[in-house]
Amino acid sequence: MQTEIKFAGFGGQGILLSAKLLAYAAMKQGFFVAWVPSYGPEMRGGTAYCTVVIGDKRIGSPIIKNPSHLVAMNRPSLEKFANDVKPGGVILINSSLIPTRSGREDIIELIVPANDSAIAVGSVKAANIIALSAFAAKTKIVDLELLKDCVKAEFAAKAKIIPLNMKAFDEGVNIANKS
């Protein structure tokens, strides 16, 4: 069994970090994982995307054309990748920045106003954590407490911002549970 998740958005939205935290939690849970960034000649403000592959056996090809799920943090990402997602997958749409929808009937849309919710808990910078926890709560790919511990550990060197990110994490879970 293998699951692939594509995280996509603007450079600076914390896409690579969200993906890394998910990969880290999955590794802690005993899965095989690979975190594969796009590293083309990107510019600040351009699109950034990254794929996490989680499996119960050693991962063969880490290059994934059709991921199981998509976390789209901005409109160009949704437009570019929505059609690649396998039927039955989850597409998280950051509705704070994306006024449109995927246009697909065979996937599950998870609408998360990640930026607005992040501002409400204290800082727009936590939007990626809200999206991550909402996605994880919806798909149950990894244990939520374990993922939360990984978020905490990631910010260990910046203890000041841990409470903000913990609040953001809980808010993301709430949004997913209510959807």
Add this chain to the structure above:
Amino acid sequence: MAKVLMKGNEAIGEAAIRAGCKNYFAYPITPQSEVAEYLAKRLPEVGGVFLQGESEVAVGYMIFGAAGAGERVMTTSSSPGISLMSEAISYIAGAQVPAVFVNIMRGGPGLGGILPSQGDYFQATKGGGHGDYHLLVLAPDGVQEAVEMTMNAFTLAEKYRGPVMIMGDGLIGQMMEPVEFPDTLKTEPSNKDDWATSGMDHRKSDKRNLVKSLFLDPTELNNNNLALKAKYDQMKREEVLYEGYNTDTDYTVLIVSYGTMSRVCKTAIDMMKEQGIEVGLLRPKTLFPFPEKPVFDAATKESCKHVISIEMSMGQMVEDVERSVKGRREVDFYGECGGDIPTPEKIIQVIKALL
């Protein structure tokens, strides 16, 4: 030690530290710059030296100098940078000093691109620099193997007193995977008193060492080349590494593929198995010495009708595969080298066209 999640480039840097490498000189180039970034921070913590050279040409000779002084030394670069170092690599081979080179390959020729490639196979295995020399070339297929091979590379470089190369590609450098670091290696090259210009103060004998690659006397030069040849023959006997995948079945097609490309082939093989098509894979882990006999044996298995070399190049390793198969099977080739790694679906299409 518990598993950690690391980028290939950073893991290679940490592996070098754990192998006792205290000297790392480099010049930044995508997609391997994170090795330099990582070691610039880590080496001072363990009393080592990181130095950014003014160019890869300079870095090559810094490596030569440190290696000649008996220090454990490494550099990392990507394709165009390795071309610039190739002169020094030839001198290092000629002077018989141990050094570790890492090539995180990108597309070429020229500046090419920055995406993954396997276009430097010829350069690594057939020369690159001038003269009769070989690098011992190790090709990892992921972050864990990159760590193990980097650590072993120092042992091998010292065993053979010559340059060893790790051949990764942009994907292995940039990707994060869980890694576990093996125990640390011993930190002193065991035989360095015999050859290194490490300073008379530290040495037991009074013998004065000279590190050089210039031998104007024809007999002396011939002897130096015979000594190198003896090492390469020994490598062929003792250091060949490879992996077989699905080779215990009655496969009709044998794929030969290495590094990142071999992982895509494994996925394709699993998918074809579900469709009732058996395909075997032989993955060279050493590119020089090339696993000639294992390739021959796998290719000439009775059930095997086709052999194909699949590479992220326009056909380089295929020549070694043909050489190994000795005409007993026809050898086909498939490759792409723009930076987009062929998908498992594409590999399946290529294999089915053979059947």
